[in-house]
Amino acid sequence: MRAAREMSAAKAAPGSYIEASPLRQRFRIAVARKGLPYALITPALLVILGVLGWPLAMLVSLSLQHYGLRELFQHQGTFVGLKNFSTILADPQFAYTLKATVIFTVANVGLSMLFAVLIALLLERVSRFVRILLGGGLVFVWATPVIPAVNLWQWMFDYEFGVINWALTRIGAGNYMHHNWFENPLQGFAVVTVIVVWGAIPFLAISLHAGLTQVPRELIDAAQIDGARAWQVFVHVTLPILRPLLLVLVSLSTIWDFGVFNQVWVLLSQRPSSDYYLMSIYSFQESFRVSQYGLGSAVSVVMILILVVATFLYVRQTVRSINEGGA
């Protein structure tokens, strides 16, 4: 809208523009109006298409090829149609991986959102001092890069000298001395979940707190005068207003958690057993460990397709809000 308004403003531009400029400049203005925006986006567009678009197209084409070690040396795969897809769909490891990834994503998105909403509500209710302190702490955690973060959790969950085993034993939760968290994949995934959720909470909670401050006070007061309880106010007043924000946050979390790679990879010292395969790890191992780049690409394509479907609503919402002229 803004841009359109500005365009019309430029068309009705001060006469001095034309007066001061002979034909050549008038021509330049005409070109500028039509061509300038294209000239401005072209460099960025070329980079994005060249460095992301091209590999994306190549990924799809690779998923339709047999591409092993021999093909790697020849830089040329052989077209096999949808055979890679039928191979992975028949592979029990793929079924396990897909199931594990979906459960992992649902659990991580759910827990991250739950804690983030609770902390956002808490931030509204605490005193100013605690709000600043907690907010600062959240920003600190948010700022911590993922690889150092995984390393520090690795240290906390260390089987021999880890502080968590010590604490669990100390509070009487059982004997956790020399407990290896990664023997049992369920416990291992619990550790990964702790790392992912801990890292995800700050961004989500701070965004939600910002969203909560936008909820009009009068609406809440009115609901309270009408006798609504706190949870009723939350469900019937706050939640509907936060709905678009929640949609964005759930979508972004889904994208991030569905593609989790670093946490598992670094936590298990770059040698995860097949119990720990999430989609991204599976695709990586198929390609770089057993050199089946075609199969690995097929897994990645499936992964992207699932994400496209899962986040369709988010993209639609964002584009719509832009076209309505929102910030």
Next chain:
Amino acid sequence: MRNHVSRTGYDVIGLLVFAVMMFPIYWMVSTAFKPGKEILSLTPYWFPNPITLDNFRDAIAVPFFWNDVVNSLVVVCTVVAISIILAFLAAVAVARFGFKGRSAFIVMVIAVQMVPLNALVIPIYLLLDSVGQVDSLLGVIAYYMAVVLPFMIWTLRGFVHNIPVDLEEAAMVDGATRLGAFMRIVFPLVAPGLVATAIFGFIQAWNEYIIAYVLLSSSSKQTLTIWLASFTTQHGTDWGGLMAGATLTALPVVVFFLLVQRHVAGGLTAGAVKG
């Protein structure tokens, strides 16, 4: 009265949440300053006593540390310098002009951010392999640019959009050319946004792991996130050194992040909160 009591209750919960969230970071930093026998102890020492810098000395002495610091800086600075310019141009086009294909461009910028990076590792590796650019910083730089560009365009669009067009129009009525109005009015106002976005791009590129891990195989060409793996050997992990290394790797990011968080945080959720 009741209100007062519940406020105190919430404060206590708030402090507990703060302690739980912050403890891991405290534990990383305090371990980095502990002497070896306090690290490898079955009963944890809560404070380093005496405080020692040995772990940091060891970490810096690990082969290729300075090499990898330079690599990280070269990669990240090149990426940020080029992409902030490209992103700014595109952001101006999207925020200030109506043109055919504008919506399509916006959809692309958003959609591209959905693609998980690790899904593209395979074709990137094969492409660079076929032109002999595996294990070179150039390939990594090209790829990181594409990673940070969409986010930068998106964030800068918001900054440019928020500067009232009226200001430019007023300058043009006073006789400034369009370019002059832009340089003198819009550019100074958007400069803090440019700095914030550049720093955020710096952080994203500095933290990247998988691409560097796959592409950069020789130790002299690696970046810091990959270097951190060198503390784990067959004989076990040097926890003191690793925590010192992790602290060093995280430090510049944390400092930068604290500076710009306020400005950029909105970019990710732009459009969702009416403001």
